[in-house]
Amino acid sequence: MTNSYQHEQFEQLVLPHMDAAYNLARWLVRNPHDAEDLAQEAMTRAIRFFDGFRGGDPRAWLLTIVRNSCFTWLGRNRAHDLAEFNEEAHSPGISSSADQLSIQTPPSNPEIMAVAQSESLRVRRALEELPVIFREAVVMREIEEMSYKEIAAVTNVSIGTVMSRLARGRDRLRAILVESIRTNPEPMEEPIP
Amino acid sequence: MTCQESTRLLAGYFDSELDLVHTLEVEDHLRTCAACASTLEADRALRATIARSRLRFSAPPTVVRNVRTAAANAFPTEKSTRKRWDWNWSFAAVAAAFIFCAVLTWKLLPVSAPNNSTAIADEAVADHIRALMPGHLSDVESTDQHTVKPWFDGKLDFAPPVENFAAQGFPLIGGRLDYLDQHPTAALVYQRRKHFISVFLLPATGEPDRAESQTSERGYNVISWTRGAMNYWLVSDLNPAELEELAKLLRGEQVSVK
Numbered sequence: 001m002t003n004s005y006q007h008e009q010f011e012q013l014v015l016p017h018m019d020a021a022y023n024l025a026r027w028l029v030r031n032p033h034d035a036e037d038l039a040q041e042a043m044t045r046a047i048r049f050f051d052g053f054r055g056g057d058p059r060a061w062l063l064t065i066v067r068n069s070c071f072t073w074l075g076r077n078r079a080h081d082l083a084e085f086n087e088e089a090h091s092p093g094i095s096s097s098a099d100q101l102s103i104q105t106p107p108s109n110p111e112i113m114a115v116a117q118s119e120s121l122r123v124r125r126a127l128e129e130l131p132v133i134f135r136e137a138v139v140m141r142e143i144e145e146m147s148y149k150e151i152a153a154v155t156n157v158s159i160g161t162v163m164s165r166l167a168r169g170r171d172r173l174r175a176i177l178v179e180s181i182r183t184n185p186e187p188m189e190e191p192i193p
Numbered sequence: 194m195t196c197q198e199s200t201r202l203l204a205g206y207f208d209s210e211l212d213l214v215h216t217l218e219v220e221d222h223l224r225t226c227a228a229c230a231s232t233l234e235a236d237r238a239l240r241a242t243i244a245r246s247r248l249r250f251s252a253p254p255t256v257v258r259n260v261r262t263a264a265a266n267a268f269p270t271e272k273s274t275r276k277r278w279d280w281n282w283s284f285a286a287v288a289a290a291f292i293f294c295a296v297l298t299w300k301l302l303p304v305s306a307p308n309n310s311t312a313i314a315d316e317a318v319a320d321h322i323r324a325l326m327p328g329h330l331s332d333v334e335s336t337d338q339h340t341v342k343p344w345f346d347g348k349l350d351f352a353p354p355v356e357n358f359a360a361q362g363f364p365l366i367g368g369r370l371d372y373l374d375q376h377p378t379a380a381l382v383y384q385r386r387k388h389f390i391s392v393f394l395l396p397a398t399g400e401p402d403r404a405e406s407q408t409s410e411r412g413y414n415v416i417s418w419t420r421g422a423m424n425y426w427l428v429s430d431l432n433p434a435e436l437e438e439l440a441k442l443l444r445g446e447q448v449s450v451k
Contacts (some may be wrong), residue, residue, distance in 0.1 A: 007268030018260060019348065022252035031374075036256055043260040047267045085400055106228035107235035116238040120246035121398065127248065141208065142243045148210045157329035159210075177242075193338070 002147055010050050013058040018043065020059055020144055021066045028070040028138045030128050031077070042066040062148045067136070067154055074132070081132050109172060114181045115174050122186040126176040134169030136190055194222040199229050202371050207236045247350040253375050254370060259288075265362045290323045297411065305381040310406070313374050313426065314417065318410045320371050320380070321391040321428040330389065331367025345379050353379035353394040354423070358442045362391070373426065383439060390429035390439060405440060407433060416440050 021042060026035035046085070053061055074081050085192045107115075118126070127135060136155065140146045146154075149163045198366040205211045206383040224231050276417040297315050324330050333344040348370055357365040363383045371380040371393065378395040403419035414436050416427040425443060429436055441447075 003268045007264060010264055010268065013220045013266070015260070018257055019249070022256060023250045026250040032250075032253075035250075037254055039252060040256050040259055043256075046264055047260075047264055068215065079260070085333065094240050106231045108231070112231070112235045112238050115235060115242055118242050118246075123242055123246040124248060138243075139248075142240060148205070163205045163208075163311075164201070167200075167206070170204070170236055174235055174239055177239075 006050060013053075014043075014046055014050070014062055016064050021062055023137060024066050024136070024142065026065055026134065027127070027143075029073060029137060030068070034073065034077075037119065038069050039066065042069040043116055045069070057150060057153075059144075060146070060153045062142075063140070063154045064156075069099040081180065089136050099183055111174065111178050116180050118177050118181065119187055125188070126173055126180060130169060130173055134142055134172060137162060137165040138169045138173060194218045196222070196226055196229060197318045199223070200228065200232070201209065203229060203232060204236075207233060212235055223264075230352040247352070249347055249350065251348045251370065253324050253377065270417045286323055286326045289326070290319050293322060294319050306391065311408075314408055314410055316373055317391070317393055317415060317417075317426045317428045318413045320393070321372060321389075321413065324369065324371070324380070324382075324391060330369070332369040334367040336365055336406065338365060341381070344368060345370075349377055349379055351396045353381070355381060356443075358383065358439065360439075361442055363439050363442065385429075385431050385435055386438070388431040390427060390431060390436065392439075392443065393424075393428070395426075397422050400424070407437075409433075418444075420444065 022035060022039040024043065025039040026032065029035050029038060042062070046065050048064055049065070071082070082092075127138065130138065133155075137151060140151045140154065148159045150161045152159045157165075199219055202211060202215055202219055206216060209333075211219065219238060223416055224234065226422040230409040234259075277437075294315065296317070318403075333341055335341050335344075336357060336359065338355040338357045342353070345353055345368065355365070355368070357367075359365070361387055365381060365383050367382045369380050369382065371378050371391075373393050378393050378394050383392060383396070397419045400419055400422070402421070403417075405418040408415045413428055414431055414433050416425075416433075416436055418440070419427055427436055427440055
């Protein structure tokens with residue numbers, strides 16, 4: 001009796017966010033195969049831990065599990081991505097060339113135009129290039145349209161940190177796009193599979 | 194408010210996350226500071242570009258299926274025959290599709306090494322057959338293109354063109370998500386008398402236009418072409434002549450209305 005109620009609750013609350021779960025995994029690990037495995041693994045854990053779900057926002061709850069699975073995986077398989085993450089987290093004073101391009105000087109009109117005209121493949125590549133903590137913030141805000149409070153809950157940081165990561169993430173993303181257009185002004189095409 | 198404070202809060206202002214007092218302060222600052230105003234404009238341009246780029250990935254159907262099965266098994270209901278039946282059917286569908294693909298591969302291999310487009314045709318036919326099994330034909334059932342088209346929003350990274358050709362004898366009856374050539378794809382379902390037609394749409398960014406080609410696989414007719422960076426794959430047991438009519442309609446060519 002409890003089981004069938006739980007199943008119903010799970011189907012109503014959690015299953016509708018399967019796309020969000022896969023999307024986040026896909027952007028965190030940046031390839032479809034591992035994203036598939038990780039999304040599935042995270043969903044399986046969500047089923048197992050559903051007992052522990054005490055109301056609140058089911059999407060944020062699910063994405064927290066997805067993010068944990070992905071970060072564990074990244075730690076094991078893409079330690080480099082997380083090294084970048086640690087550096088960003090612990091010494092925000094270090095600024096990369098992308099920061100220097102944008103944060104100090106406000107974006108110029110041609111830069112805004114370049115961003116506005118970027119094609120989807122270029123945007124996808126640029127977002128993939130973004131360091132993981134900025135990438136996840138931008139994905140949750142711009143693609144999942146989550147609030148700062150939800151993003152803060154999933155990423156386990158303060159709302160202020162979410163705001164500054166989004167500001168820096170967007171600055172960097174724009175800088176990457178501008179740089180990409182500068183070095184490769186031809187429209188980007190899908191690579192032949 | 195200083196420029197430094199405004200820069201710190203600008204993202205919050207842009208995302209409508211500030212309280213009223215800070216919102217007004219930032220607005221006040223924006224009126225006099227061109228630098229902050231242009232950052233805000235750049236943020237808007239970036240948001241529009243991201244939205245247009247359709248960057249959201251949808252969970253592949255296999256993941257969705259596996260998770261549903263896992264959930265059904267993890268929270269077993271007391272002797273629910275319905276659940277058992279569902280599970281058996283999805284198992285049967287997967288098994289049937291698998292056997293079908295295996296037979297098809299085996300049949301085709303001796304003739305010629307399947308090129309890419311034969312492989313896709315096989316896959317499209319397999320998808321179509323799987324879809325004909327009970328309850329799989331469409332995820333969204335509607336004859337209204339204005340219901341079907343938005344249904345795909347956020348589920349695919351492209352916007353499939355959706356049109357109803359009921360007046361020409363090909364009513365649109367729904368749409369579903371499918372998987373073709375390793376991409377999530379939109380499958381539109383049209384009907385002609387008792388025949389169902391799956392129209393698979395997948396983006397062909399960068400591919401040149403390709404003239405129509407017709408084949409038939411295991412009694413199913415397949416028509417495909419590439420046009421305007423979109424690959425079209427039509428699969429049905431409908432006769433080639435009538436299937437061709439739908440192909441023409443989809444390409445916007447004139448056909449005699451029946």
